[in-house]
Amino acid sequence: MDANLLKYMAFVKTVEYGSFTRAAEMLHYSQSGISRMISDLENEWHISLLERSRSGVRLTSDGMKLLPMAKSLCSEYQKLEMQVDELNGLQSGLIRIGTFSSVATHWLPQIIREFQKSYPNIDYELLLGDYTEIEEWIAEGRVDCGFLRLPTRPEFETIFLEQDKLLAILPEDHPLTKLDKIPIAALSEEPFMLLEKGAKAEISGIFERAGLTPHVQFTTWDDYAVMSMVENGLGVSILPQLILRRIPYRIVAKELDVPACRKIGFALRNKKTASVAVKRFLEYLPYR
DSSP: OOHHHHHHHHHHHHHHHTSHHHHHHHHTOOHHHHHHHHHHHHHHHTSOOEEEETTEEEEOHHHHHHHHHHHHHHHHHHHHHHHHHHHTTSSSEEEEEEEOHHHHHHTHHHHHHHHHHHOTTEEEEEEEOOHHHHHHHHHHTSSSEEEEEESOOTTSEEEEEEEEEEEEEEETTOGGGGSSEEOHHHHHTSEEEEEOOSSOOHHHHHHHHTTOOOEEEEEESOHHHHHHHHHTTSOEEEEEGGGGTTOOSOEEEEEESSOOEEEEEEEESOTTTSOHHHHHHHTTSOOO
């Protein structure tokens, strides 16, 4: 990338994220490198673009006037890259994907394997997080696209993929395993291992709708930690069916007396402006 264009991009991303540190993470540079690039711009143009403080950075009046033009230049460069990719027939490229663990474990390896048969030179960057984090990464441009739970932010373009059941998880010797379906009320009386993080309270919502409060003894976003805790008799839980494929834990999965599920989808900011590689990737998703 042209050195001046990189400086403009450093300026734009620093304003978007409000800090040199987050802009550096996005552009894969050091914090000092991003700061130096913006200082170079200020010296070249003989103006101050940003006000620095302990709480972050903000635009000066001069920076505010120049930001739209810097954004336009960066946007045009991205369009140029997309056109070059298309002309090269996807001989190279990078797809940045936000995902959560069950999709990363049970879907993505097969999707990428099939995609590589046609496009072997595409690289991938996978970021694992919870639903809220993935939404933020898509909105900020940290990832090109992501798997998450639907519904999501209204400004995203989404594709529904699958309805994934939520199941009760019990130790093998638990008395409730004798039942065909597990009452939510019975789970609320047991020590509960809660799979949750961020604002999207998926499991807690099941109890709330039933007017119950679980006795939560352990909270995490690690599916496998929950399964291990349950296997060792430390409590019970509710987990998505997708993560329960080919597991090594001695646990029992049972349907709930009140059926519950999550809708798994795929989201991106705009299909029209997505890279050619991302557009091709959409064709390999596991539609249901």
